[in-house]
Amino acid sequence: MLTAKQLRNPELFKKVVDADVAASFIQDGFTVGISGFTPSGYPKAVTLALAEQVKNGRKVKINITSGASVGPEVEEALAAAGAVARRYPYYASAHKSMKKAINSGEIQYYDMHLSHTAQQINFDFLDPIDVCIVECCAITEDGNLILTPGVGNTPVMVKKAKHVIVELNTFQPPELEGMHDIYIQNIPPHRTAIPINDAADRIGTPYVECGLDKIKYIVETDIPDKVVNLKEPDEKSLLIAGHLIDFLKSEVKAARLPENLLPLQSGVGSIANAVLKGFVNSDFKNLTMYSEILQDSVFDLIDAEKIKIASGCAFTPSPNVLKRFKANPEKYKKHLILRPLDITNHPEIIRRLGVIAMNTAIEIDIYGNENSTHVMGTHMMNGIGGSGDFMRNAYLSIFCTTSTAKEDQVSRIVPMCTHIDSTEHDTQIVVTEWGCADLRGLAPRERSRKIINTCAHPKFRDQLMDYVLRAEKEVGGHQPHILKEALSWHIHAQKYGTMIFQ
Amino acid sequence: MLTAKQLRNPELFKKVVDADVAASFIQDGFTVGISGFTPSGYPKAVTLALAEQVKNGRKVKINITSGASVGPEVEEALAAAGAVARRYPYYASAHKSMKKAINSGEIQYYDMHLSHTAQQINFDFLDPIDVCIVECCAITEDGNLILTPGVGNTPVMVKKAKHVIVELNTFQPPELEGMHDIYIQNIPPHRTAIPINDAADRIGTPYVECGLDKIKYIVETDIPDKVVNLKEPDEKSLLIAGHLIDFLKSEVKAARLPENLLPLQSGVGSIANAVLKGFVNSDFKNLTMYSEILQDSVFDLIDAEKIKIASGCAFTPSPNVLKRFKANPEKYKKHLILRPLDITNHPEIIRRLGVIAMNTAIEIDIYGNENSTHVMGTHMMNGIGGSGDFMRNAYLSIFCTTSTAKEDQVSRIVPMCTHIDSTEHDTQIVVTEWGCADLRGLAPRERSRKIINTCAHPKFRDQLMDYVLRAEKEVGGHQPHILKEALSWHIHAQKYGTMIFQ
DSSP, X not given: OOOXXXXXXXXXXXXXXXHHHHHHTOOTTOEEEEOOSSSXXXXXXXXXXXXXXXXXXXXXXXXXXXXXXXXXXXXXXXXXTTOEEEEESOOBTTOHHHHHHHHHTSSEEOOOOHHHHHHHHXXXXXXXXXEEEEEEEEEOTTSOEEEOSBOTTXXXXXXXXXXXXXXXXXXXXXXXXXXXXXXXXXXXXXXXXOOOOSTTOOOSBSSBOOOTTTEEEEEEEOOOOOOOOOOOOOHHHXXXXXXXXXXXXHHHHTTSSOTTOSOEEEOSSHHHHHHHHHHHTSSOOSEEEEOSEEOHHHHHHHHTTOEEEEEESEEOOOHHHHHHHHHXXXXXXXXXXXXXXXXXXXXXXXXXXXXXXXXXXXXXXXXXXXXXXXXXTTEESBOOTTHHHHHHHOSEEEEEOOSEETTTTEEXXXXXXXXXXXXXXXXXXXXXXXXXXXXXXXXXXXXXXXXXXXXXXXXXXXXXXXXXXXXXXXTOSSSOOOHHHHTHHHHHHHHHSOSOOO | OOOTTTXXXXXXXXXXXXHHHHHHTOOTTOEEEEOOSSSSSOOOHHHHHHHHHHHTTOOOOEEEEXXXXXXXXXXXXXXXXXXXXXXXXXXXXXXXXXXXXXXXXXXXXXXXXXXXXXXXXXXXXXXXXXXXXXXXXXXXXTSOEEEOSBOTTHHHHHHHOSEEEEEEETTSOGGGTTOBOBOOOOOTTSOOOOXXXXXXXXXXXXXXOOOTTTEEEEEEEOOOOOOOOOOOOOHHHHHHHHHHHHHXXXXXXXXXXXXXOSOEEEOSSHHHHHHXXXXXXXXXXSEEEEOSEEXXXXXXXXXXXXXXXXXXXXXXXXXXXXXXXXXXXXHHHTTEEEOOHHHHTOHHHHHHHTOEEEEEOSEEETTSOEESSEETTTEESBOOTXXXXXXXXXXXXXXXXXXXXXXXXXXXEESSOSSOSBOGGGOOEEEETTEEEEOTTOOHHHHHHHHHHHHSOHHHHHHHHHHHHHHHXXXXXXXXXXXXXXXXXXXXXXXXXXXXXX
């Protein structure tokens, strides 16, 4: 049963219904806003109920907008039921039915820079939101929403939505209250500076403004976020982390970085996790993070007293780490701020603070162009997410990747990327398990040699240099390419499973 | 003879030398900062003298950094003399020797987002500047510099340079004084918000801080900026301008833009010129510009009382327009602000003001990826310049291009771009002489149809749709491509001069 601490206005109790009732409110053709970010702070009960209704014959196809892809109770359940027409702004490959439908074109997926979504909703560039489903810890007396660990685009979606359905999740720690810092920018011509000058600055409210009238239904649930425990870093990830930390040390030595660096941003996944764990064991102190998502490693950095403040739009504690948080919330709370996604990823703030951005690439070409989304140029692995926001605006933009995939048969350093998300203009540093290539100030012909000799797997270096030399000789130009060979490595891999030409 | 109005401290007269003496100060291996931006406000006498010295046997090869490419007295003279080792951050194809040397790899050219250059110089990421040559109207009593019509990256380059050589150009109108608004951002972690909330806001000083000690030499000159009179817009450019203005009107009608729009940014060239001229003849009033470069059409907008304020990092009046300015400087001055390039192109301000960005593409692919730099993926036509800064951060990002080149033998709408400068994530609107495609919120399979049916030349539409349909059927994926055909249109054009397959 919900309590007066969770629903702080007696009127709210009248809105409590079963998930099934709330799901019935969602009509065919609705655009539905979904709270949360990655498997953190997203609705579960209502979307599961809706999926069930559709499986049982209700005809509903909706557009879903959110902060990023969220958990299986949304992505897998609704996509498997065939209940999704359109999806944006992000998708990650964890959800099989969503992946299949996006790559078959059954679901129209619009891949966006995550800093753009909230403002494009606010500008009325995207579909009007009929209903926004928001996971909350509590609702205030005035009907404002205390979110759970994922903020994402919820504040703007709630503002623009005609109706709001709240999932009051009793499994989420109530101590999350006070961690959020909610701020919505005006739209032009009424915008002013965002007053964040330090990753620790708080500029907003601890709740999302909503109001009693907009809340249509409230559904009680206790389903946990589906975060999995991360594996320990593998050998290659540790090598990458080592090269990267050595590079940052050399930048401090050259007086191009302060001793406690500048605010760190780190993407998701095993390499990112290894890099942040690398800081736990380093000599760096008083670090700060101004990142999109905060994963388990942030808690290790707090425990190791390495970090002053970590700002993100969500944190995704795995079950083990959630236990640590619940056992001692005050310890962690003072080091964490949860902001809206358009503020964590805002070019204005990333550039002002001088963020050190570290993200993972699928492949990088010899001139520094990068693919972070499409395998073989066609099949979406995951959206661009915030990597473009951070890499374009960072003080230092660092792409990390292993040099190969598919048991060394596929090189991630290629003549030409099959899809480009961050261009040569945005890539400063490339790190693989073989080393760290500093591309700052280099022309394309210098970059190709630096990337190949430092970052490519040795078994592909000759083949890459052979391409470079022939392209320079046979075609020339500022970025020499032999067009009929530029994508041949990928074509060969599609056909024979390897980029090694015999 | 220079006057006390031009050199406002008697000490300065002792530094006046011939161009030849100043040029002799520049040593082999120097990194030389060059004032100005496009053919506006750049040094001429000293660089011509240096080129002459090199032609006569002096061994000097220098690195040149600047705001953008400038006039022939730098680009052509020094490149033809073989005096350039490295060049950044921009190059445009007007200068044959520079073009040849960049595309042969003889000159190492580093193509940058123009908002990045000043800060990377300030961060010590690029070569330390040995000497900066600055064209001025006057030098103040304290040794501060009153620039001519091009600001570019001069403020930061002067700050970081070991020495400064001033070219005091008596041909430039002294009334330029007071038009500049010079502001240098701190470097992280000491940065704060840039206090511009309106295109008209002035936040800095009318001069570049330098100081008497840093000024090594002063050279008198009266060589005019090499700006050519622009041609009248051709038929296709007028059609593009018409579609674009109709689109903006429909956005006003839909209440997604205010009646006086939002600040305009426009690239350079004949299409950009036609678009701005289109505003002269439109019903729009009280317009503002927050742009990189201000060309002749801005003066027409002022004469037509269409524009309140135009902010840019340079203005490039053609000889005819310069006469208008000289005849009535006060009339134009109150509508013009000249800022540093990193402020005109700053993501923070572009996004805050909600700039409407209009730039020209070389080619655009069926999914909205764009090439603005490399012909056939290899040969540099011109650098990316500010287009990436504006298109990524704009309220509306609009690419304009004719649908074809080479007498309709080459389609500018292609299956896959051979080089990508702005990705699908940054392209909202595409306009050709055939129409305006609004891509906001669309998935790739929707975008391909919209772009082909609205923007491609009718003679290429079937061939494009044939590719799209086969790619969807044979390969599938989120962005279907047949890799072995994706670049075949370009390969065919290289071989046969046409993209029409028979």
